[in-house]
Amino acid sequence: MTNQEPIFSHLPVLPQEVIAGLAVRPGGHYLDATVGGGGHSRLILEAAPDIKLTAVDQDEDALTAAQKELGEFGDRVKFVRSNFAAYEFPSASFDGILADLGVSSYHLDTPERGFSFRHAADLDMRMDQRQTLTAADVINDGDEAELAKIFFEYGEERLSRRIARRIVEKRPFHTTTELAEAIASSVPPKYRYGRIHPATRVFQALRIVVNDELKSLETFLEKAPQALVPGGKIAIISFHSLEDRLVKHGLRNSPLLKVLTKKPITATEAEIANNPRSRSAKLRIAERSIC
Numbered sequence: 001m002t003n004q005e006p007i008f009s010h011l012p013v014l015p016q017e018v019i020a021g022l023a024v025r026p027g028g029h030y031l032d033a034t035v036g037g038g039g040h041s042r043l044i045l046e047a048a049p050d051i052k053l054t055a056v057d058q059d060e061d062a063l064t065a066a067q068k069e070l071g072e073f074g075d076r077v078k079f080v081r082s083n084f085a086a087y088e089f090p091s092a093s094f095d096g097i098l099a100d101l102g103v104s105s106y107h108l109d110t111p112e113r114g115f116s117f118r119h120a121a122d123l124d125m126r127m128d129q130r131q132t133l134t135a136a137d138v139i140n141d142g143d144e145a146e147l148a149k150i151f152f153e154y155g156e157e158r159l160s161r162r163i164a165r166r167i168v169e170k171r172p173f174h175t176t177t178e179l180a181e182a183i184a185s186s187v188p189p190k191y192r193y194g195r196i197h198p199a200t201r202v203f204q205a206l207r208i209v210v211n212d213e214l215k216s217l218e219t220f221l222e223k224a225p226q227a228l229v230p231g232g233k234i235a236i237i238s239f240h241s242l243e244d245r246l247v248k249h250g251l252r253n254s255p256l257l258k259v260l261t262k263k264p265i266t267a268t269e270a271e272i273a274n275n276p277r278s279r280s281a282k283l284r285i286a287e288r289s290i291c
């Protein structure tokens, strides 16, 4: 764990939409596969009487924060530290399952976790600090073609080859800011002073690779539906197109599910003004078929 007390934001995205989508019912048992700071879990626990909740997260800091946030619910909440892909889903047990994907604002705002180029920190980016692979390993050990492929596929970065070439020339890199500066210096000025920082896409790509995020999501989409009771709902919030594509197809192709959202649910202008993180959120919901 990091030295400071973990500070998680408790502002869950699409709050009413998630609770309505899960159709939370009294006495129900819910799985929050990404408990984070416990924001959505609290809403679920407060939505109806006698709710039980299983709260999963792979990040130790997140579980510490969630245990504190949800302490008042006592043994109605069970905490599990696990990647949601490795979680042993009990068969036909949950009335609803929620996954709010990706990193939390805590990850981005805690410099020493190495997710953000706004502060100098070791190139880390592990959500589960028990794993050994870090972003520094990916950047310093991958060959040029491999790096370009990662930036293109997972960051949808058009200048992937050019950036990979500069990184290989200038490495080794130890800190987030050193890497961000090298990326900025490798792209044309127009791109350098654009709407988003030129390192944004590369940092997204690295985070996805370090945490094997897309593979974990695929496994989750395969395993989770059988853990729902008939009529139980699964709600998944994604934050970029690579995730949303997997969610859309995973829900649609599951023989156990009926999709309830033809188009993803997105945040209202009012929510975006209050919680900018909700801008890119897409919520999809499906229901386990009765037979």
Ligand SMILES: C[S@@+](CC[C@H](N)C(=O)[O-])C[C@H]1O[C@@H](n2cnc3c(N)ncnc32)[C@H](O)[C@@H]1O
Pocket: 009, 010, 011, 012, 013, 033, 034, 035, 036, 037, 038, 039, 040, 041, 056, 057, 058, 059, 062, 082, 083, 084, 085, 100, 101, 102, 103, 104, 105, 127, 216, 217
């Ligand atoms: C966006 S935050 C969740 C915020 C939470 N819904 C709230 O309201 O406070 C995502 C959380 O999911 C966790 N996470 C991401 N991928 C995971 C995975 N594959 N397995 C388990 N936890 C994961 C992260 O560690 C992070 O704490």
